[in-house]
Amino acid sequence: MAIPRLLVVDDDREVREMMVQFLQQHGFIALPCDSEAAIREHLAAGRVDLILLDVMLGDENGVEICSHLRSEQDVPIIFVSALSADHQRMAGYEVGADDYIAKPFNLDLLLARVRAVLHRARRSSSLVYRRSVSTYRFDGWTYDAKRDDLASPKGFQVALSRKETALLKVFLANPRIPLTREEIAAALDVTGGGQTDEGSGRAIDVLVGRLRGKIENNPKSPDLLKTERGVGYVLACDVALDEAG
Amino acid sequence: MAIPRLLVVDDDREVREMMVQFLQQHGFIALPCDSEAAIREHLAAGRVDLILLDVMLGDENGVEICSHLRSEQDVPIIFVSALSADHQRMAGYEVGADDYIAKPFNLDLLLARVRAVLHRARRSSSLVYRRSVSTYRFDGWTYDAKRDDLASPKGFQVALSRKETALLKVFLANPRIPLTREEIAAALDVTGGGQTDEGSGRAIDVLVGRLRGKIENNPKSPDLLKTERGVGYVLACDVALDEAG
DNA sequence: CCGTTTTGTTACCAACTGTTACGAAGGGGC
DNA sequence: GCCCCTTCGTAACAGTTGGTAACAAAACGG
Numbered sequence: 038m039a040i041p042r043l044l045v046v047d048d049d050r051e052v053r054e055m056m057v058q059f060l061q062q063h064g065f066i067a068l069p070c071d072s073e074a075a076i077r078e079h080l081a082a083g084r085v086d087l088i089l090l091d092v093m094l095g096d097e098n099g100v101e102i103c104s105h106l107r108s109e110q111d112v113p114i115i116f117v118s119a120l121s122a123d124h125q126r127m128a129g130y131e132v133g134a135d136d137y138i139a140k141p142f143n144l145d146l147l148l149a150r151v152r153a154v155l156h157r158a159r160r161s162s163s164l165v166y167r168r169s170v171s172t173y174r175f176d177g178w179t180y181d182a183k184r185d186d187l188a189s190p191k192g193f194q195v196a197l198s199r200k201e202t203a204l205l206k207v208f209l210a211n212p213r214i215p216l217t218r219e220e221i222a223a224a225l226d227v228t229g230g231g232q233t234d235e236g237s238g239r240a241i242d243v244l245v246g247r248l249r250g251k252i253e254n255n256p257k258s259p260d261l262l263k264t265e266r267g268v269g270y271v272l273a274c275d276v277a278l279d280e281a282g
Numbered sequence: 283m284a285i286p287r288l289l290v291v292d293d294d295r296e297v298r299e300m301m302v303q304f305l306q307q308h309g310f311i312a313l314p315c316d317s318e319a320a321i322r323e324h325l326a327a328g329r330v331d332l333i334l335l336d337v338m339l340g341d342e343n344g345v346e347i348c349s350h351l352r353s354e355q356d357v358p359i360i361f362v363s364a365l366s367a368d369h370q371r372m373a374g375y376e377v378g379a380d381d382y383i384a385k386p387f388n389l390d391l392l393l394a395r396v397r398a399v400l401h402r403a404r405r406s407s408s409l410v411y412r413r414s415v416s417t418y419r420f421d422g423w424t425y426d427a428k429r430d431d432l433a434s435p436k437g438f439q440v441a442l443s444r445k446e447t448a449l450l451k452v453f454l455a456n457p458r459i460p461l462t463r464e465e466i467a468a469a470l471d472v473t474g475g476g477q478t479d480e481g482s483g484r485a486i487d488v489l490v491g492r493l494r495g496k497i498e499n500n501p502k503s504p505d506l507l508k509t510e511r512g513v514g515y516v517l518a519c520d521v522a523l524d525e526a527g
Numbered sequence: 528c529c530g531t532t533t534t535g536t537t538a539c540c541a542a543c544t545g546t547t548a549c550g551a552a553g554g555g556g557c
Numbered sequence: 558g559c560c561c562c563t564t565c566g567t568a569a570c571a572g573t574t575g576g577t578a579a580c581a582a583a584a585c586g587g
Contacts, residue, residue: 242575244534264575266574445544483546485546488546494566511552511553
């Protein structure tokens with residue numbers, strides 16, 4: 038299983054950002070959303086492992102959203118709510134929520150619940166939970182995560198900077214899944230997600246360019262880190278994992 | 283199976299457009315219709331995989347239309363209706379509808395039903411569902427969909443832009459079937475379907491022209507991408523598929 | 528502190544794609 | 558054939574997006 042991707046759905050921007058930052062610090066890809074439409078975009082765009090859903094979403098209703106989502110696919114959902122009354126809790130479970138956390142909550146409690154639900158979801162879908170992947174192999178390349186050591190198909194060692202390494206890991210964890218700049222930025226904890234000259238910087242583009250320069254045969258026409266115009270980037274090869282622990 | 287082609291039959295223009303847009307966004311070719319005559323035109327013009335049929339069609343009656351159509355061929359039909367009373371539902375099933383959705387409905391529910399019915403239709407007609415065609419061969423050309431790699435009969439590699447690739451795929455999926463600009467636009471998610479100078483742009487024409495420039499021996503008198511005057515374009519050769527998975 | 532390395536920003540360019548305008552090519556009626 | 562109208566092809570243009578060199582700022586390591 039790749040790095041878990043979580044959607045943080047809350048209409049209070051401050052709460053949202055706080056949760057996103059906290060979850061990112063603990064190794065998750067956390068993507069902020071503020072509406073059902075945003076959730077659907079992410080679901081359509083790629084894998085989502087867990088949704089943290091605020092019950093009160095301005096004019097939308099979290100319980101209803103949950104009900105919609107649940108009737109279609111079984112993404113795990115954890116409700117987050119200021120309404121801790123029991124009947125509210127029940128309304129959450131009845132539409133299929135996997136857990137329910139009352140605000141204000143302890144962030145570590147949140148983390149524990151998130152891990153528990155992800156763990157459950159993994160078991161039920163009989164995916165092996167790889168506690169620590171030690172080595173990734175892709176297209177002849179070998180990346181030893183433990184020693185942080187990347188070797189080319191011909192056996193030459195290639196040095197990556199810290200951010201380049203992080204970027205590579207994100208792609209290795211999500212092979213063949215197109216990642217938006219927003220998602221990459223979230224996983225790397227950099228600011229910029231913009232792709233035009235106005236707006237925020239183009240850190241992701243530049244970073245991808247630099248990584249390409251080190252791992253692509255011909256960086257001008259990349260075989261591995263392909264551009265999905267209007268979307269983002271995708272690692273266009275399969276990745277084999279050796280695991281330890 | 284090529285991209286599924288759906289007819290969206292509803293006399294409320296707004297509802298129709300909304301459904302069409304939604305279905306297009308999810309990868310279907312969705313064609314709006316507002317009458318039995320329009321349905322028949324499409325059925326006569328080419329393959330139709332599923333009809334979404336409003337029960338109340340102004341002066342026409344959806345149930346009757348369904349009954350007519352069913353007595354002739356077995357296109358799957360899903361009824362869409364504001365009349366959710368049980369007897370109405372039964373009237374729908376009795377004339378052979380494959381499913382029945384009450385308005386107002388959740389769009390994603392619609393999507394789920396559409397996919398279910400298409401899936402069923404595929405199985406029952408014992409068509410192998412090709413999850414991923416890896417290579418197309420046509421008139422000496424080879425297109426490797428996995429690597430997104432197009433090679434000319436003489437073995438030269440030809441670079442296509444994203445939209446050009448998408449256009450080629452649409453034709454490869456529908457060889458020898460004349461496709462209207464409307465259908466192509468739907469499959470490509472571009473706006474323009476108009477062919478005159480007024481109205482919407484001529485994106486499809488220009489795109490076809492560009493693709494011709496890359497794959498035709500003599501773009502001025504095309505052998506592959508022929509124009510069907512007053513209709514659209516057609517790929518005038520057979521296509522062989524190699525499949526993987 | 529200072530030099531080095533890493534990382535983000537900016538600017539410029541190239542590629543992609545939709546729009547428009549204009550001319551050419553059909554097609555029907557006479 | 559000739560005229561007229563519709564349809565189509567395509568060059569030219571413009572708006573957007575992505576690649577990347579060059580610079581600036583920040584982090585790092587003594």
